[in-house]
Amino acid sequence: MRGVDDPLKALGVVLLGAGKPVVLCAVDWTGLRNEAFRTWRRALADAAHTTPEHVSLHCVHPHNAPFADTWAEKLIAAAKAPTSLDLKFFDRCVTASAEALTASLVKAVRFTHVGTGLAEVKEVASNRRVLGDDGNVKFTRTSATKSKEAREAPEGLIDPKLRTLSFWDGDKPLAGLHFYACHPMSYYGDGRVSADFCGLARQKLQDETKVFQVYFNGCGGNVTAGKYNDGSKENRVVLRDRVHTAMVSAWKATRTRPVTELRWRFEAVTLPARKEASFGEAESTKVLNDPKAAAAKRNNAAFQLAWLARKDVPIEVSCLSFGGAIQTLFLPGEAFVEYQIAAQKLRPDAVVNVAAYGDDGPGYIPTAKAYLEGGYEPTVALSGPGSEEMLLAAIRKLLKVEGKGKE
Numbered sequence: 001m002r003g004v005d006d007p008l009k010a011l012g013v014v015l016l017g018a019g020k021p022v023v024l025c026a027v028d029w030t031g032l033r034n035e036a037f038r039t040w041r042r043a044l045a046d047a048a049h050t051t052p053e054h055v056s057l058h059c060v061h062p063h064n065a066p067f068a069d070t071w072a073e074k075l076i077a078a079a080k081a082p083t084s085l086d087l088k089f090f091d092r093c094v095t096a097s098a099e100a101l102t103a104s105l106v107k108a109v110r111f112t113h114v115g116t117g118l119a120e121v122k123e124v125a126s127n128r129r130v131l132g133d134d135g136n137v138k139f140t141r142t143s144a145t146k147s148k149e150a151r152e153a154p155e156g157l158i159d160p161k162l163r164t165l166s167f168w169d170g171d172k173p174l175a176g177l178h179f180y181a182c183h184p185m186s187y188y189g190d191g192r193v194s195a196d197f198c199g200l201a202r203q204k205l206q207d208e209t210k211v212f213q214v215y216f217n218g219c220g221g222n223v224t225a226g227k228y229n230d231g232s233k234e235n236r237v238v239l240r241d242r243v244h245t246a247m248v249s250a251w252k253a254t255r256t257r258p259v260t261e262l263r264w265r266f267e268a269v270t271l272p273a274r275k276e277a278s279f280g281e282a283e284s285t286k287v288l289n290d291p292k293a294a295a296a297k298r299n300n301a302a303f304q305l306a307w308l309a310r311k312d313v314p315i316e317v318s319c320l321s322f323g324g325a326i327q328t329l330f331l332p333g334e335a336f337v338e339y340q341i342a343a344q345k346l347r348p349d350a351v352v353n354v355a356a357y358g359d360d361g362p363g364y365i366p367t368a369k370a371y372l373e374g375g376y377e378p379t380v381a382l383s384g385p386g387s388e389e390m391l392l393a394a395i396r397k398l399l400k401v402e403g404k405g406k407e
Helices: 032-048 070-078 089-104 148-152 194-210 235-251 279-290 295-309 339-345 368-373 377-379 389-398
Strands: 010-015 021-026 055-059 113-120 127-133 137-140 161-169 174-178 214-217 254-259 265-269 315-322 325-329 351-353
Touching: 010 089, 010 214, 010 315, 010 377, 021 032, 021 089, 021 214, 032 137, 032 315, 070 089, 070 254, 070 295, 127 174, 127 214, 127 295, 127 368, 148 254, 161 235, 161 325, 174 351, 194 214, 214 351, 214 389, 265 389, 279 295, 295 339, 315 389, 325 389, 339 389, 368 377
Parallel strands: 021 055, 174 214, 325 351
Antiparallel strands: 010 021, 113 161, 113 254, 127 137, 161 174, 265 315, 315 325
C-alpha cells in the first residue's frame, strides 16, 4: 500500500424482531474466500446473537483493496511465497466490525415500511466477454480498456438497472441498500486504497441525504466499465457521478409499503471443483513451492489448494423476502450477470434485487456455456461447469416456492 485515497468500510444493517436476527453486510474489499469468509461471518453472527446462516456477507470488489483467504495465506507463508494478506490486520478488521455491530444493537430503531426504487445507470456497464463470429470469445474488455475496437463494440449483455431497497419508520427513511452489477473499478494497481466509483457514489448520496447507505455488487463477474473507461484518473469521478445519478433517481422513485411479513430463507449448495490437472492438488502444490514462479501464480495456486480443502463445505444461497412482492437474493462468488437476469425472469411479478460476491471460494461462477466459449473467467474459475445447474436450482427454490427452504 502506498496511500489511502478514501477509506474502506464494512457497512450493514441488522434486522430484528422476526425470528433470528438477520445481518446484511458489504465490505469494501476485493474478496473474502473460504475460511476468511466463514471467520468474518461467524464473528458478525456472534455479535448479533444469531447463526452464521443468517448473516449475508459480501464484498464490493474494488481491486485496490485487500483480498482475503486466510487458509491460502498460511499455505503461502509455509512455502515462503510472497505475502498476499496480513493476517493480523485481517483479525483486527473482523474484531472491529463485530464490535461495531454489538454497539449498534443498543441503538436499534423500529422500521414499519420497506421501499423499492429503480433507475437506469447510463454509460457505465459493458459485458467484458466480446464474442467473435465463431461464437467464441474474441477479446476481453477489462475494467480499464484503451482498445478502440473494444471501446466501440456493443455493450453486450448487462443489467443496466440499479435497484434500491430501503427501510423506513413511517415516512422517515432509515437506510438504503443499493444493488448494481458491474466490476467497480476505474483504475487500480497503483497501491492507493480506494472504494472506487461505486463506494464513492454511495458515500456521496449519504452525505447529501444524511441517510445511511450500503452498496452491494450484483452479478458483475463478466461485467466491467471497459466500454466507457480508459483508466484515466479523471474518469473515476465521471463513473462515480453516473452511478450516483442513478442512486438519486432510484431514491426519488422509491415507493414504500407496510411491512407485513419478513422471511429469511437459505439453501446450501456444494459447487464442483475443476477436473483439469492444472487445478488439482499435485500441480497446484508444485507451482506454490516453485521459487522461480511468478508471485501471482504462486498465490493463485494457494487459492486453488484452499478451495480444494473446503470444496465439500456447502455455500449458503440466501433470500430475504417481504411477502411475495420484494425478493432479495444473496449469492456467492463472482457470478455472471446471466444468473441475475435469470432470477428476475423467474419472478416477473416481484421486485428482485441481487447481491453477489459473497463467499468467494469458487472465484468466478460462469455459465456452463462460457466454459466452451473460452475467455479469461473460465480459465481461472475454481468451480466447474456443473455449478450453473446447482446455483440455478437453489435460486428457483428460493424465489418460486414460498414457504420452502430452511429458515
